[in-house]
Amino acid sequence: MSIDIAQFVLLLVLMASLVVVAGRWLTHVLTTGGDWLPERIGYRLLGINSKAGMDWKAYGLALVLSNAAMLLLGYLILRMQSWLPFDALHRAAQTPDLVFNTAASFITNTNWQSYSGESSLSNFSQMAVITFLMTVSAASGIAGCAAFIRGLAQREARDVGNYWVDFSRIIWRLLLPVCLVLSVVYVWQGMPQTLASAVDATTLEGATQHIVTGPVASLEAIKHIGTNGGGFFGANAAHPFENPTPLTNLLHMLAMFLIPSALTYAFGRMLSRRAQGWAFLAAFIVMFVGFLAVEYPAERAGTPMFASLSVDQTPGALQPGGNMEGKEMRFGIAQTSVFVAVTTAATTGSVNAMHDSLTPVGGMVPLFLMMLNDVFGGVGVGFINLVSFAILTVFLVGMMIGRTPEFLGKKIEAREMKLVMLAVLAHPFCILGFTALAALWPGAASSLGNAGPHGFSELIYAYTSGTANNGSAFGGLNANTPFYNTTIGLAMLLGRYFTLLPMMAVAGSLAVKRTVPESQGTLPTATPLFTVLLIFVIVVVGGLTFLPSLALGPIVEHLSMAAGQFF
């Protein structure tokens, strides 16, 4: 057990030590003048003036329209897959509803997959659609966050930056160099990176094993750096080709945390409020450790089912023990449970074990992390979500002490609160609304892979994952039907743009305000007290909103399991 704890500590120490390095570089990318050569060429091709600023509306419009064009391009390539190169296996194009779901999924940084990569996508599609959309959706998220931060920093002006410049720089200076290096390290550890589609092997017992390969490492690098999460293969990061060693597992986790944690540092530097950045990072870490402390013991304890069949699930020197259904031996319980927490905290959605086979409590942790959606969160939007809760906290506390709430030197007024509430409520509205619809929709229940309360968990997990732009799944649900493809596709789009756009509007609205000097009545927001209040508000609001639905799924299942009931 102590070696398991040591692995968790190592992850957190490495993550924390990367915050400053990556945060400084991110600040440089977002703030310094001067263009690199490929950027200059790009601006000329795009026909834009890189020196021109944009207000939040122009910035948001450019972001949404360019996302729409990329979604369309991805849609077209996927539909034309059978005419495009690099596919010795002649995999057929996906159906229109599935392609809509896939394109929406990858442009919103969700990476929900209603298909299995190895049987459905050619190597060309894995590169020119999946890898492409993974990179640009991450860049859009970080750019949106940059504009948001500039809005908070701005005084009586409308300029929040230039979308095209942010977008280009994030790709050229941050994502591509990091991913290129990481992909080569991944190959060293045993990931394939080839244009060959498949190899036929003859096993020692004489059977034929048809091994699907492809450009896996380049996809895995951006998948984790960009908190994307869609797998090259159906089994995602549980597949030995996507995650061959415990070291790649650690690198995946560090990659997922890299940008969300660095953004807190960049925020502190860009606003000259370093302490505020650290306070936000502390909130992330405290919540993360809390959830990990629930996840790990739940999986390590194993299940009553195995105990009743006299299966040996005791951890020891000769085996990791615990609930090993759906888990990989090289990761055991420790590397799996921490990965479960990281991937749903950072809303990546990459999985190194099948979440559907987790224990009820072990499955509730990732579900609840996605419902909160702001423990680290996806690149860019996670930070924005955290700030929306910080504004909510300032507002609630301001009401308690009878002062006009202020945040970062700006007065928070009715307009900002309405927009924050829109962003905060769109998330549960989307999750609970679609789950209720699916529970009532004729025929939708036939897609469930498990009976009883676990089946309900599969449903709510799907819409939570879609709305939170996570993308992980309780994989027993057969989501490749027109109903699920369409509704989950809509949940992903609503979940993405109805939190991003209102919060950009908040930033735009704060940008034009005067800065008010701090007074005795100002609630300091960079203190441990405020961090505790912030966590409290996040957990209470999230808990009150979602507890009834959790009670119908994982909580009932846990009680049934303890009572020895099967479905």
Added chain:
Amino acid sequence: MRHSLVRPVLVSAVLFMAVTGIAYPLASTGIATVLFPRQAAGSLVRRGDAVLGSAVLGQDFHTPRYFHPRPSATSDQPYNAASSGASNLGPTSAKLRDTVRDRVAAFRKENSLADNAPVPVDAVTASGSGLDPDISLANAYAQAARVAAARHLSLDEINTLIDRQTQGRQLALLGEPRVNVLALNLALDSAR
């Protein structure tokens, strides 16, 4: 203003598709193929010209003279490397309970274990990928007597082989100690 967006919107989609969707994966492929050609091609294990499998993927073994991997829930056949996947069944699933019960009975029978002997959990549960290349040491030792009998070797010789093929934690810290089944079975074949 809206009109002026048409060009950057369309050009950026095509430009960055070319850069991030084509140039980047090809550059990575080029570098990886030069530096790590074996891994880039899938860590293939060869005997002469024949490809026996991949060192990082599991493959199915069911004859007594080889060590057996974990159960696999891939579609069509176990260890189908063209269709990775898991059971996705939860701990209150009656189907999973019945499957595990059958696996426990089968594992005891093929390894001549007592009716109440505990069975290592990884030997009766399917992995996440269905392609798990490894088994636990407990699982390997539980199978050692069967393999020794089938190959007319002593239990000591088999146990020594297991010890030699055991992979410790990576960097002495990460992951779990384990045995790669294909590597162990290859070592068995060359021991004879």
